Amino acid sequence: MSTIAENIAKVGARIREAAQAAGRESTSIGLLAVSKTKPAAAIREAYLAGVGHVGENYLQEALEKQQELADLPLTWHFIGPIQSNKTRAIAEHFSWVHSVDRLKIAQRLSEQRPASLPPLNICLQVNVSGEASKSGCTAEQLPALAAAVQQLPNLKLRGLMAIPEPTDDQSEQRAAFAIVQNLQQQLGLDTLSIGMSHDLEAAIAQGATWVRIGTALFGARDYS
Numbered sequence: 249m250s251t252i253a254e255n256i257a258k259v260g261a262r263i264r265e266a267a268q269a270a271g272r273e274s275t276s277i278g279l280l281a282v283s284k285t286k287p288a289a290a291i292r293e294a295y296l297a298g299v300g301h302v303g304e305n306y307l308q309e310a311l312e313k314q315q316e317l318a319d320l321p322l323t324w325h326f327i328g329p330i331q332s333n334k335t336r337a338i339a340e341h342f343s344w345v346h347s348v349d350r351l352k353i354a355q356r357l358s359e360q361r362p363a364s365l366p367p368l369n370i371c372l373q374v375n376v377s378g379e380a381s382k383s384g385c386t387a388e389q390l391p392a393l394a395a396a397v398q399q400l401p402n403l404k405l406r407g408l409m410a411i412p413e414p415t416d417d418q419s420e421q422r423a424a425f426a427i428v429q430n431l432q433q434q435l436g437l438d439t440l441s442i443g444m445s446h447d448l449e450a451a452i453a454q455g456a457t458w459v460r461i462g463t464a465l466f467g468a469r470d471y472s
């Protein structure tokens with residue numbers, strides 16, 4: 249078993265190598281540590297090894313860990329599916345939301361964002377796998393959604409997020425990410441949240457600015 253610090257070093261090396269292969273600065277790629285199902289102690293360990301950004305999928309679980317880790321200057325990202333009744337707490341307790349896929353949710357996040365906080369950073373989640381995935385807007389819906397979100401006063405539209413269907417084939421990974429990268433470039437946005445433990449190299453080759461890494465940092469998740 250490797251420690252979280254060792255895993256962070258390994259993932260950091262993968263990011264640097266992939267950046268170099270793509271002719272990119274590795275500093276342009278942020279590491280988002282995805283800690284769903286993992287205890288606050290694991291996030292504390294990651295923080296001590298240099299992680300500053302944490303991604304969580306489940307609101308209640310995230311709020312509990314935020315309380316336990318309130319002494320650390322972490323930046324929290326919400327990356328899971330969003331139900332309407334969760335938007336207030338998300339608007340109050342996170343700096344980023346990567347999983348906005350409809351206008352109603354964006355409107356609620358903007359209305360409920362406390363005036364004392366800076367605008368909430370938003371990525372729109374795009375579905376690039378067709379029927380296979382329920383989350384994410386379609387490429388056809390994206391331009392209108394992006395234009396509407398850009399009008400909301402307490403949100404800052406930063407970019408796009410996607411979770412393509414898992415595959416071990418790097419050229420298939422890159423083809424799916426390339427679709428999202430093209431959409432991002434058409435919209436003139438600076439942020440691309442693509443790439444997880446198994447496909448971060450392909451994501452970096454296609455312009456990722458956040459890679460969202462869980463398993464490679466914290467080990468396999470136990471849902472039993």
Ligand SMILES: *Cc1c(COP(=O)(O)O)cnc(C)c1O
Nearest residue numbers: 282327444445460461462463464
């Ligand atoms: C769980 C999760 C991740 C991390 O996946 P790994 O394969 O464990 O790295 C990234 N993004 C989202 C949206 C997730 O739900």
